[in-house]
Amino acid sequence: MDPLVSFFDPDDCSPNCVQQTNLHNINQNVLPPEPQVGNIEYKLKIINPSKQRFEHLVTQMKWRLREGQGEAIYEIGVEDTGALTGLSCNDMTASLQTLKQMALKLGATTTILRDRVLENNKIVTEVLVRKVPDDQNNIEIRVAVLGNADAGKSTLLGVLTQGHLDNGNGRARLNMFRHLHEVQSGRTSSISHEILGFNSQGQEINYSYSDLMTAEDICEESNKLITFLDLAGHKKYIRTTIQGLSGYLPHHAMLVISSSAGAVGMTQEHLSIAVALKVPFFIVITKTDLVSPRSTLQSLESFLKQVGCQKVPLIVKNIDDAITAGANQLKDNVVPIFCVSSVTGEGLKLLLKFLFVLPPGLGINERERLEQELPEFQIDENFRAGDVGQIVGGLLTKGAITEGMHLNIGPHKDGSFTTVTVQSIHRNKVPCRMVRAGQSAAICLNRQIDDLRNGMFLLSTEDKAAVGCFYFQANICVLFHSTAIYCGFQTTVFIGNIRQTAIIVGIFSSDCIHTNERDSVLFKFTRLPEHVRIGQRLLFREGRTKGIGEITQVFPCS
Numbered sequence: 001m002d003p004l005v006s007f008f009d010p011d012d013c014s015p016n017c018v019q020q021t022n023l024h025n026i027n028q029n030v031l032p033p034e035p036q037v038g039n040i041e042y043k044l045k046i047i048n049p050s051k052q053r054f055e056h057l058v059t060q061m062k063w064r065l066r067e068g069q070g071e072a073i074y075e076i077g078v079e080d081t082g083a084l085t086g087l088s089c090n091d092m093t094a095s096l097q098t099l100k101q102m103a104l105k106l107g108a109t110t111t112i113l114r115d116r117v118l119e120n121n122k123i124v125t126e127v128l129v130r131k132v133p134d135d136q137n138n139i140e141i142r143v144a145v146l147g148n149a150d151a152g153k154s155t156l157l158g159v160l161t162q163g164h165l166d167n168g169n170g171r172a173r174l175n176m177f178r179h180l181h182e183v184q185s186g187r188t189s190s191i192s193h194e195i196l197g198f199n200s201q202g203q204e205i206n207y208s209y210s211d212l213m214t215a216e217d218i219c220e221e222s223n224k225l226i227t228f229l230d231l232a233g234h235k236k237y238i239r240t241t242i243q244g245l246s247g248y249l250p251h252h253a254m255l256v257i258s259s260s261a262g263a264v265g266m267t268q269e270h271l272s273i274a275v276a277l278k279v280p281f282f283i284v285i286t287k288t289d290l291v292s293p294r295s296t297l298q299s300l301e302s303f304l305k306q307v308g309c310q311k312v313p314l315i316v317k318n319i320d321d322a323i324t325a326g327a328n329q330l331k332d333n334v335v336p337i338f339c340v341s342s343v344t345g346e347g348l349k350l351l352l353k354f355l356f357v358l359p360p361g362l363g364i365n366e367r368e369r370l371e372q373e374l375p376e377f378q379i380d381e382n383f384r385a386g387d388v389g390q391i392v393g394g395l396l397t398k399g400a401i402t403e404g405m406h407l408n409i410g411p412h413k414d415g416s417f418t419t420v421t422v423q424s425i426h427r428n429k430v431p432c433r434m435v436r437a438g439q440s441a442a443i444c445l446n447r448q449i450d451d452l453r454n455g456m457f458l459l460s461t462e463d464k465a466a467v468g469c470f471y472f473q474a475n476i477c478v479l480f481h482s483t484a485i486y487c488g489f490q491t492t493v494f495i496g497n498i499r500q501t502a503i504i505v506g507i508f509s510s511d512c513i514h515t516n517e518r519d520s521v522l523f524k525f526t527r528l529p530e531h532v533r534i535g536q537r538l539l540f541r542e543g544r545t546k547g548i549g550e551i552t553q554v555f556p557c558s
């Protein structure tokens with residue numbers, strides 16, 4: 001890909017263009033005080049430490065890396081209070097050398113993200129330290145791609161993952177489609193997964209990295225891997241889109257908006273689903289070669305308010321902004337916005353930098369807690385492969401699964417589960433012995449399952465909740481209905497990767513529920529029993545009617 005320049009002329013983004021967070025506050029001579037927890041560490045200088053001090057620094061780095069699931073950010077030349085004191089050139093070189101040695105001791109790499117020269121001519125340097133956990137090939141981040149039909153999602157993914165610019169007529173998206181009718185109509189209806197890797201120095205590893213690159217090569221060469229879920233933009237495929245967002249537990253959502261069409265059609269609907277499911281998101285305005293993004297940017301603030309999120313847009317104008325936005329140094333209420341063209345390549349460099357530093361989702365405590373629970377593997381794909389037998393693909397939401405483990409699979413039509421054995425495990429097409437909470441994998445089972453379907457689970461044989469249910473109770477909030485919801489209302493319900501029609505058979509405190517009202521209701525699945533749990537979030541949608549909720553009671557099949 002050609003070297004790309006920042007698209008924005010600073011004058012073009014004057015404060016009246018769109019109200020945005022003042023990044024200069026963040027980039028000025030003070031940072032917030034050093035966080036006690038998390039993966040960010042400040043060091044004023046680290047020169048010639050004693051052996052004991054060096055060991056202490058290494059232990060501390062190990063801890064910061066664990067906090068960031070393999071990634072830590074070091075700010076050198078910064079006091080614990082956050083004051084940017086800076087170092088002379090020589091002191092900085094010596095400190096970076098020590099940092100490198102510390103990282104080396106842990107088998108980690110260091111990458112300088114940026115240098116800042118202060119008014120006193122001293123330097124502050126930000127360094128990304130990365131260590132891929134021993135049981136993983138790389139650090140993986142799942143990004144769901146949302147946006148209206150024709151916004152340019154598949155094209156943007158094509159450009160990022162194939163490494164070649166588009167011609168404005170759909171050349172880049174051709175590689176992204178799975179089904180023939182999509183090639184013909186140019187629309188994405190199934191969920192396709194595309195990968196983009198980065199090596200430790202931040203260089204993209206995609207299909208253009210060298211001749212004959214395969215997905216396996218990309219996984220092998222990268223120490224950070226972004227898995228994009230390209231969700232369909234057309235209204236017709238909204239169910240697939242919701243299922244992708246709800247079932248694949250993406251760490252981030254990328255909302256693509258065309259600067260020629262603006263935030264139209266399904267854009268608002270997609271964003272409100274991401275907000276309801278609490279998926280953090282960022283926005284990419286594409287096709288800036290056709291139309292200036294100015295008016296789309298102007299409408300974004302009110303657009304964000306409409307979907308009920310109190311977020312402030314931040315236009316990413318330079319590498320510094322991209323790093324600040326990606327390295328989790330912004331407040332939660334800030335939405336980074338990139339303006340790009342998949343045809344000229346403008347702005348893509350900033351987006352790539354942002355993706356390179358984007359942190360993995362869960363904090364270490366949450367992840368460890370999940371890993372200690374009994375395994376729960378949700379089945380999103382299933383196929384039989386010749387002699388190998390039955391393979392199920394999906395996401396492990398809790399616990400850990402190892403080869404040879406006995407697990408229960410179900411629910412079958414009568415709500416029961418039956419026992420299977422794990423023959424082998426593959427992650428990103430590479431065999432591995434173990435899969436942990438938060439990771440996706442393909443698992444080969446010892447026998448064929450006749451009524452196997454997506455939405456089933458593999459659960460621990462000790463899990464008492466391994467049973468299906470037709471009935472469950474939930475506290476719901478109706479986000480929209482043209483009149484009111486009564487008993488007998490039939491709707492598609494999305495719970496994790498489960499998607500099935502259900503009927504509301506009981507409303508607890510009144511006869512009906514209007515828009516913006518809440519109530520506790522009893523749902524009944526119409527076709528098959530499903531495995532659901534108390535506390536799970538749900539989404540329902542039928543025509544223009546939609547709502548969200550949380551499961552409060554489950555009535556297992558007896």
Ligand SMILES: Nc1nc2c(ncn2[C@@H]2O[C@H](COP(=O)(O)OP(=O)(O)OP(=O)(O)O)[C@@H](O)[C@H]2O)c(=O)[nH]1
Pocket residue numbers: 147148149150151152153154155156166167168169170171173186187188189231232233234286287288289290340341342343344
């Ligand atoms: N000029 C220009 N055209 C673009 C750009 N990005 C995409 N396009 C064109 O816009 C059209 C639609 O792009 P797609 O990537 O298929 O749109 P999509 O959002 O994936 O659409 P769905 O799959 O239906 O959800 C294609 O003809 C692309 O060539 C861009 O940055 N500039």
